[in-house]
Amino acid sequence: MEIAASRMTDQAFPIMNADILAEEHARLHARPVDRKTVGSPFVKNPRMTCRNVDVFYGEKQAINKVSIDVGQNQVLAMIGPSGCGKSTFLRCLNRMNDTVSSCRVEGKVCLDGIDIYGPAIDVVPLRARVGMVFQKPNPFPKSIYDNVAYGPRIHGLTRDKNELDEIVQTSLVKAGLWEEVKDRLREPGTGLSGGQQQRLCIARAIAVSPEVILMDEPCSALDPIATARVEELIAELRAQYAIVIVTHAMQQASRVSQRTAYFHLGDLIEVGPTEKIFTNPGHKLTEDYITGRFG
Amino acid sequence: MIYPSIIPCILVLAAGVYLLGLRRAEKVAALSGGLREMHSLPTHYGVFAALCCALPALFLLAIWMVSEEKIVTHMISGNLPAEYLKLPANKLSLVINEVKNIAFGGFTATSGNPAIEQAAAAYVAHLHATRNIVSIVVLFCCIVPAWFSLRSITKDLRARNLVEGAARILLIGCAGVAILTTIGIVFSVLFESLRFFQSVPLADFLFGLKWSPQIAMRADQAGSSGAFGAVPVFIGTFLIAAIAMMVAIPIGLLSAIYLSEYAGASFRNWAKPTLEILAGIPTVVYGFFAALTVAPLIRDIGTVLGLTVSSESALAAGLIMGIMIIPFVSSLSDDVIHAVPQSMRDGSLALGATRFETISNVIIPAALPGIVGSILLAVSRAVGETMIVVMAAGLSANLSFNPLTAVTTVTVQIVTLLVGDQEFDSPKTLAAFALGLLLFVFTLVLNFIALRVVRRYREHYE
Numbered sequence: 121m122e123i124a125a126s127r128m129t130d131q132a133f134p135i136m137n138a139d140i141l142a143e144e145h146a147r148l149h150a151r152p153v154d155r156k157t158v159g160s161p162f163v164k165n166p167r168m169t170c171r172n173v174d175v176f177y178g179e180k181q182a183i184n185k186v187s188i189d190v191g192q193n194q195v196l197a198m199i200g201p202s203g204c205g206k207s208t209f210l211r212c213l214n215r216m217n218d219t220v221s222s223c224r225v226e227g228k229v230c231l232d233g234i235d236i237y238g239p240a241i242d243v244v245p246l247r248a249r250v251g252m253v254f255q256k257p258n259p260f261p262k263s264i265y266d267n268v269a270y271g272p273r274i275h276g277l278t279r280d281k282n283e284l285d286e287i288v289q290t291s292l293v294k295a296g297l298w299e300e301v302k303d304r305l306r307e308p309g310t311g312l313s314g315g316q317q318q319r320l321c322i323a324r325a326i327a328v329s330p331e332v333i334l335m336d337e338p339c340s341a342l343d344p345i346a347t348a349r350v351e352e353l354i355a356e357l358r359a360q361y362a363i364v365i366v367t368h369a370m371q372q373a374s375r376v377s378q379r380t381a382y383f384h385l386g387d388l389i390e391v392g393p394t395e396k397i398f399t400n401p402g403h404k405l406t407e408d409y410i411t412g413r414f415g
Numbered sequence: 416m417i418y419p420s421i422i423p424c425i426l427v428l429a430a431g432v433y434l435l436g437l438r439r440a441e442k443v444a445a446l447s448g449g450l451r452e453m454h455s456l457p458t459h460y461g462v463f464a465a466l467c468c469a470l471p472a473l474f475l476l477a478i479w480m481v482s483e484e485k486i487v488t489h490m491i492s493g494n495l496p497a498e499y500l501k502l503p504a505n506k507l508s509l510v511i512n513e514v515k516n517i518a519f520g521g522f523t524a525t526s527g528n529p530a531i532e533q534a535a536a537a538y539v540a541h542l543h544a545t546r547n548i549v550s551i552v553v554l555f556c557c558i559v560p561a562w563f564s565l566r567s568i569t570k571d572l573r574a575r576n577l578v579e580g581a582a583r584i585l586l587i588g589c590a591g592v593a594i595l596t597t598i599g600i601v602f603s604v605l606f607e608s609l610r611f612f613q614s615v616p617l618a619d620f621l622f623g624l625k626w627s628p629q630i631a632m633r634a635d636q637a638g639s640s641g642a643f644g645a646v647p648v649f650i651g652t653f654l655i656a657a658i659a660m661m662v663a664i665p666i667g668l669l670s671a672i673y674l675s676e677y678a679g680a681s682f683r684n685w686a687k688p689t690l691e692i693l694a695g696i697p698t699v700v701y702g703f704f705a706a707l708t709v710a711p712l713i714r715d716i717g718t719v720l721g722l723t724v725s726s727e728s729a730l731a732a733g734l735i736m737g738i739m740i741i742p743f744v745s746s747l748s749d750d751v752i753h754a755v756p757q758s759m760r761d762g763s764l765a766l767g768a769t770r771f772e773t774i775s776n777v778i779i780p781a782a783l784p785g786i787v788g789s790i791l792l793a794v795s796r797a798v799g800e801t802m803i804v805v806m807a808a809g810l811s812a813n814l815s816f817n818p819l820t821a822v823t824t825v826t827v828q829i830v831t832l833l834v835g836d837q838e839f840d841s842p843k844t845l846a847a848f849a850l851g852l853l854l855f856v857f858t859l860v861l862n863f864i865a866l867r868v869v870r871r872y873r874e875h876y877e
Contacts, residue, residue: 214765216761216764216765219760219761219764221679244767244768244769245767246767247764247765247766247767248766248767249767251765251766252761252765254758254761254762254765256758258756258758258759258761258762259762260759260762260763260776260777260781261759261780261781262780270763270766270768270776271766271767271768274766274767274768274769274772274776275767321762324762324766325765325766328766328767
């Protein structure tokens, strides 16, 4: 029962946090602020398009009319104070919010022009196309090899052992982990260090050849050296995938991303090229956040 | 005569000493600059003084209670008439028993013997005298340490740590009682079994194929040769336990998966306790359900299908036993499945796995040790279950793997061997201990193997 309770609080956490922050915000910004998104939320030839997306947890609205595009071969960073809805929004993009029963998504989220919340869409192949890396490394309690082979196996991507071996190797090479683990593929993935575990999770996500990779604060549980390694990896992966990364660290956003979106209490405040957001923000709230006045 | 109320006396004294300790601590605190200057809280000093008061006295009293009878007996046995003292040891103990019976006003076989009457009176007198002395000594052991402990209360006395130490000793004591009891049971069963194996060879017991534990009382009695081959009894046990596990493991495990992974919180909240009610039904109720409803049903179905089914069958007992142990499997498995972190599910779902793929590939392997543990518990329950099999499986020790015949189990045989007036030196009754020992060894080995298996295949999650 104790564990059940902790699982429930995990899910309820963003809502609670949003409450606290809403109070804090009301104190900080007594005058009404303009919540219309400024900057350039749309790109040419987008991979994913989101239009007027609302997300509710029960009665509570967590995301308010967000419209944004995710471009191919780009890293889109989502920043904002805790509880601003950036993780919630990220989880809409591969429908991971479906696992939370109280969560309701409205609006339109399209992958290559097809509404992923449409009736014709099966969530299982969708999640194979839109991969996800979580905040805390969560390798399965299996061997390193089996962790990477998990996706290809359940989707039947390979015909024989050799092909599977090859997928495992290329995924680990792409994730920059191959040299470190090639001699111990049969050892449990949980025995790796935190940074290695996170790269293993990235390898696991790439093994099913996704088109978009979502990363939910992938470095928040890692030390600076492991973080640098994962950031390098994100830069390499950009050549092949569309990447959306949620991060707390503004420096990280400025290092890895081409576009940055600033969320505030469920609103998308500003989107623009990363250097513009960090040097010349177009909105007062963005400026306050990146200059460290709150957050 | 304070002896009968000595324990309440000690407790009242200790309570008083607690209050005195409290008072004294506050006084010391007032003199030395407030409670903040004291090493411990006043309650710690009070508890410390109360423990100093009660513990030595209770300890002494416990020693006295254990040895009282021996000491008093020793005191009177010197005064018995010389003719009794010359008797051999076992006869003498009979006489002394007689004395005690008269002294405690119990049943006596040969009353009216003046020497024994006299000894009984002496026994009572000695008992009272020694008890009075002991009471005084015990109370002395209360008051003296209490006085010293109260005197020792200063601001530097580490009463808090001392109370902590006493709590630790109490915990060790309780753990020790549990362990020592287990060891005691094992050894008593072991020694009785050794006596059994003096009359029946071990090999005959372990590998004999015939179980017929009737021993001839007289040499000329017919048809009671006595055969103590445990194989048919154990085959029966395993047969019924296997049938029970075939029912309980799939139903229990699959319902656990449904409850923890698919069912909504509201359904789970009432379905799980409902399932656990199954474990609360007395086994005797299951027993007559098996014997009166299920066994005839199976027999009738068997007749329709052209099979010969005895009216007491292993199948009926096994099925009902399986139903009974479903909650052991389902409830514990549900808990361990629920304990697998949500991040494992998220990781698998985010790779495009379906719910069932996630369960079978990630959740179950991660929860395996707990699931095996729950199954083990269910197996030991099935092997040790008595009432259902007594009522539904029969008493005849058939060496048979056919679930449609009547078989018997270890527990049933132990019951039948020990029910009624029995003499504890015939192989017939001692066989019960040997069966119990073998059953114990069997479950121990089972646990050991299962632990090894789990250690080999478990998947650790962080």
